[in-house]
Amino acid sequence: MESKTRITVLIDWFVPGYKAGGPIQTIRNFVEAMAEHFQLSVITKNVDHASTEPYPDIKPNTWIEWESGVRLYYFSEACLSYKSLGKIISESRPDFIYINSLFSLPFTIWPLWIGRKQAMGKVVLAPRGMLMEGALKQKRLKKTVFLTALKSSGVLQEVRWQATDEQEVQDIRQHFGQKSEIQLVSNLPRQQQADWRSLEKVRGEMRMVFHSRLSPKKNIHALIGWLKEIEGKVWLDIYGPQEDLDYKEKCEGLIAALPDRKKVVLKGPLPPDELQARLADYHFSVLPTLGENFGHSIFEGLLAGKPVIISDKTPWRDLQAKEIGWDCELEKEVQFKEALKHALHMDQEVYDKWSRAAWEFARNYKSQPELKEQMQALFQ
Numbered sequence: 290m291e292s293k294t295r296i297t298v299l300i301d302w303f304v305p306g307y308k309a310g311g312p313i314q315t316i317r318n319f320v321e322a323m324a325e326h327f328q329l330s331v332i333t334k335n336v337d338h339a340s341t342e343p344y345p346d347i348k349p350n351t352w353i354e355w356e357s358g359v360r361l362y363y364f365s366e367a368c369l370s371y372k373s374l375g376k377i378i379s380e381s382r383p384d385f386i387y388i389n390s391l392f393s394l395p396f397t398i399w400p401l402w403i404g405r406k407q408a409m410g411k412v413v414l415a416p417r418g419m420l421m422e423g424a425l426k427q428k429r430l431k432k433t434v435f436l437t438a439l440k441s442s443g444v445l446q447e448v449r450w451q452a453t454d455e456q457e458v459q460d461i462r463q464h465f466g467q468k469s470e471i472q473l474v475s476n477l478p479r480q481q482q483a484d485w486r487s488l489e490k491v492r493g494e495m496r497m498v499f500h501s502r503l504s505p506k507k508n509i510h511a512l513i514g515w516l517k518e519i520e521g522k523v524w525l526d527i528y529g530p531q532e533d534l535d536y537k538e539k540c541e542g543l544i545a546a547l548p549d550r551k552k553v554v555l556k557g558p559l560p561p562d563e564l565q566a567r568l569a570d571y572h573f574s575v576l577p578t579l580g581e582n583f584g585h586s587i588f589e590g591l592l593a594g595k596p597v598i599i600s601d602k603t604p605w606r607d608l609q610a611k612e613i614g615w616d617c618e619l620e621k622e623v624q625f626k627e628a629l630k631h632a633l634h635m636d637q638e639v640y641d642k643w644s645r646a647a648w649e650f651a652r653n654y655k656s657q658p659e660l661k662e663q664m665q666a667l668f669q
Contacts, residue, residue: 293328294668297383297410299396303361305344306337307561308530310502312389312417314561314585318477319664324357326665330381331355332374333396335363339532352380369395375403383410385668391419392435401444413667415451416582420460423579423602427506436464445469451667453582454604474663475604476583478592478655483565485594485648490572490640493521495633498571498595500528500559501578501586505536508577508600508619513543515626516551521633524552526571528559568593572640573632577617577625578602592655594648598628613647 300316302309320329335349336342343349349365362377374395378386386404390397391414404412418424425432439445450471452458461469501507509527516523531537537555544553559567568574574590580602581587587605590597597614599605608614615628635643 293326294384295328295382295410296323296330296385296387296668297378297381298329298331298387298389299378299400300331300333300389301393301396302336302338303331303333305347306340308340308502308532308558309338310529311581311583311585314479315417315476315583316389318479320359321356322477322480322661323664324359326661327668328358330360330362330383332362332364332377332381334369335365339530364395371395371399371403374399375407378403378409379407385410386412387668388412388414389417391416391439392432398439398444401442401448405444405447411449412447413449413451414445415453416457416461418453418457418580418582420457420464421580421582421602423506426579427504440465449667456604457582472663472667474667475660476585477660477664478588478651479585480655481565482592482648482652482655483569485645486569487637487641488569488572488644490635490637492634492636494523495521495573495635496524496526496571497573497575497598497632498526498528498568498590499575499586500564500568500589501576503527503529503531503537503540503555504533506579508579510536510540510543511622512575512577512625513540513547513553515622515629516547516553518626519551519629519633522550523629523633525575526554526556528556528564528567530558531555564589565593568595571595572644573598573614575599576603577619579619588651588654591647591651594644594651596632596643596647598625598632611646611650612643613650614643 302313304317335344347363349363350368353361355361386400388397388400450461452471452473453475458471461471499509574595575598576586577600584603587597599616600619601616602619606616608616617624617628
């Protein structure tokens, strides 16, 4: 019997963590979908994003057997070093090292050097949207210095890049050269989907949900400001980690200035296993982001049958033509405001039509066999 290809996955945070958002969900989906095809090992840290508390009931610094034969290794901060990481990667005997970050010292730079010096397998690097212009605007100087050092180091010469959309292909070539080896492979979406059900919708009223990190890149402050100009009764719940305290205070100030018929509540982080059940209570999912290379929160909304109101800086486009949402030009506030008005004034019949269309779109998307085939081809 032919042995499976061995893939060692490097990621700063993994389940049971969830505060880092999309990358954790991406790799969880990858592991669950690809375990039958590959022999998988995941190396990560034993704390969640922006936390110092170790995960309870997880023994660090040892291999743990997980689902479907997948092995996990959770480093404690005290034991994570270049030498110890090299030892653990070597123990996993990888045919491929799969890196899922661009600006991490222990989980990008060290593995690149380890893979090159010890010849431990082909390196596949997924920048996870970190090269998008909207992402690079945050801490620009620090990231520019990091990218310059990375390019001059020579460790990227043998790397195979995973781009998740055409924009990311262009971003990689812009920063790392036209000769970069790139494969266009979309992220794998969540497969579990509840049955569609109708939610009561009254004209002039709506409940919206935002479920992502509370950070400037996600642009939620802009949405809060637009609500002042929309006539009607609007409820917006914001779920997500709130690690940027200055930004949180900015949002709180905008919320305090809203009129009585606009209620916005900062709910804090929501474990992903609770998300689909919680989404059932809302009419629309919103994300006016500066940029996403996939946008798991967008797909989660569609999966729950929630039309989405998003920016045009994601792979999800032409949504209004499909009657599953709106992808508004980021620079044109009027488009967002018109989308909000359209959503607000939907009646039950129209809302059910759009909601059902969103649910069916997500069902058809996640069922495409070529998604898994492309992912398998990335590691050939």
